[in-house]
Amino acid sequence: MVSTEYKHHTPVVNIDDDGALRLKARRIGIVGAGPAGLAAAREFIEENLNARERAHGNSSTEFTDSSQRLPFTSITLFERSNDVGGVWNYTPDAKCHYNLPQDNAAHAIRQNYDERSLTTGGFPTPLYENLHTNLPKDVMQYSDFEFPEHLPDFPDRHAVHKYIHAYADSKVLIHTSLPEFSLCLNTEVIDVAYNTEQNQWICQMRRLDVDAGSDKETYTEAFDALLICTGRVSHPYIPDVPGLEQLKTELSSTKIIHSKEYRRASDFANKYVLIVGGASSGTDISRQLSYTARSVHMSVSDDRIVQKTDTSLTLSPELGAGCNTENPPKRHPRIKRISIENKRVEFTDSTEIPIPDVIIYATGYLSVYPFIRNSIQPLFPALDTPQPLTNGHAVFDLYKYLLYIHNPLLSIFGVPSKIVPFPLFEYQAMFVAQVYQGNVRLPSLMQMKSMWQNIIKEADPYVMGMKQVEYENELLAIVTEAASYTTGNKSIRHSRLDGVSEHWIDRRKHTFELRKKYLGY
Structure with a gap:
């Protein structure tokens, strides 16, 4: 099949003669260092480590030959708070700001209000003092990083906080010495726009650990692809009623x-x-x-x-x-x-x-990404006029609930509801990392639009529930097929993810009974 290159800048966007896309993005920006952002950063880092290993048999060896290039030249993880962990960082005081009512995206725009905790310096999360998980620990954990055996089946927030930080330390932060990886804490993304001339995401950042008005307070970075891992618990939804x-x-x-x-x-x-x-x-x-x-x-x-x-x-x-x-x-x-x-x-x-x-x-909460301009420039402006990304209640036009159809160089993690988050994030990260290496062939723009239209015809299209099993296996199958085609090795498998086990499915199905047995409610 004939393939023609659409732009000569990075990222490279290849269009096959049937309209299918292959993307190659080398500079990766990840917004949010919670459970999703950490899973994403780990996946992209490991792709680079695997490339080093294949080239030299030593993951610490530097690439000196330009022909042996790392898949990703930069992986930058941004977090507006002063620590990784996202929603699992407890703030004893909650300086939340919202409007009454707050029932659409326009209501959720904040005006110069500093929500950071006076106690911890972090941004408020929904954690309360006596909170236990809704899921058994063996269901909610990452694929190769177990909760400590001594913990009860439904751990409290303290245990999950320690778990997330242990995962971050051993799977992500251990690699901060890699020249291509950067973790930027106390850094808020305040504006994102896609530049079609340069094929780049132009991101304006604000440093929250410097004096306001300082010449170091704001700066701009450019990325080939952008991953939004900020979660869905920042903007409370408060429906309007008369009175x-x-x-x-x-x-x-x-x-x-x-x-x-x-x-x-x-x-x-x-x-x-x-x-x-x-x-x-x-x-x-x-x-x-x-x-x-x-x-x-x-x-x-x-x-x-x-x-x-x-x-x-x-x-x-x-x-x-x-x-x-x-x-x-x-x-x-x-x-x-x-x-x-x-x-x-x-x-x-x-x-x-x-x-x-x-x-x-x-x-609940509104699906709002205040730093993303609601009218995102599409990848192909001459062919496409997208609707706004979100109205506050739903995020629109996503391929596999993940890639923004009009510009697949934008990924939004964790959009579906009723999910088991940590495993879902791992599979989404795996998929996106392969897409941005050009290993996964995406359907044409029109095909992806048609797929989305079929999804939203379903009852409760954003509610995933047990369909998460099918979803994760589908992402894995796409990546496995792509790897088999690329390498000629039909037995190739992802190093960690190998489909959803029957044990996991059984435990997930019986979560309600298990929780009532162990917690009494």
Whole structure:
């Protein structure tokens, strides 16, 4: 098949005569040093180490012959916080900033608000004091890095924090001496734009560890490919209901927070609390507050379904499980309106309660990437006019839920919901690393668009659940087939990832029962 080169700059974009693409990107930027960013950095670093090994039989040997080039000339990992770990770094104080309501991408734009913890210096995460995992440790762990054997099946946040940092130390940070790898902490990506003339992502960065106004505060870097690994828990989603804004301005006695700010049940002792949302956080917080608050009420979706034996749809605990039997949470449907005049919260079934002391919105998060211009320049401007990347509720036009179809030199990790994150990130990193070496042949622009249209026709297209098994195996099959074609070796396998085991599948399917057995809820 004939292949023609579209641009002579790096990255190299090759188009076959059927429109299929091969990409070669050598300068890699990774935004976010949490579980996804660490998995991605590790994969790209290991591709370079493997190339060194193949060339010289010694992973520490430098490349002196320009014909034996490393796959990636630079791998830069950016983290706006002062440490790696992302969502698993606990901040005792939560200086969250959001609008009321905050129900779309435009609402989530921040204006010069510093959210960093006064205690740790890190940015706020949703971790609360008495948090345990929703998943068994052998299900959630990375493929070749086990949790310590002595830990319980459902570890607490302290144990996961130590685990993530141990993984970072042994798999990523150990390689900081490599000339092509850089870790930039306290560095925030504030603007990203694709330059079609240079075929580069131009990224404006802000150093958060220098004085504001310093000539070293902001700088610009260019990359061939960009990986967004920032997660989905930065921008709280707070749906609008009639009376919410009036409540905020006229009734200061009622405190309104998002679950991202919740830290400990003792903060709500003897309070009358309404929790909006009945998924994992809302249910767990309601359980904890049933032992300290005066009264706990929950407003949950009318169509919320929890099936005890099917965790393909939800990882949420059963409503009421593990609660104080003398003060169980009272369940209500959606809020219809908040009446300041009557000092009542009215629900869609016509029941009502007094306006509480505290309203906790456990309603999830918006999918927002404020540093990415919503109108991203496509790879082929003459052929393509993309819609905005996100409206806050969904990220659009992704090949394999990962590569931005209009410019596959942008990857966004962890978009689907109801996933087991760490393993998913490993498979996504494996796939992207092979795509950006030109080893994986991508479908044409029109084919990828058609695939996406078929996906979004499905019910709950972003909910992955047990489909994660099929997804990971599919990514592995694509990479394996590409490697077999490239090398002529049909038995070639990834060094770590070899498909999802039956044991993992069984444990994942029975997560709900296992958690109830070990944690009691």
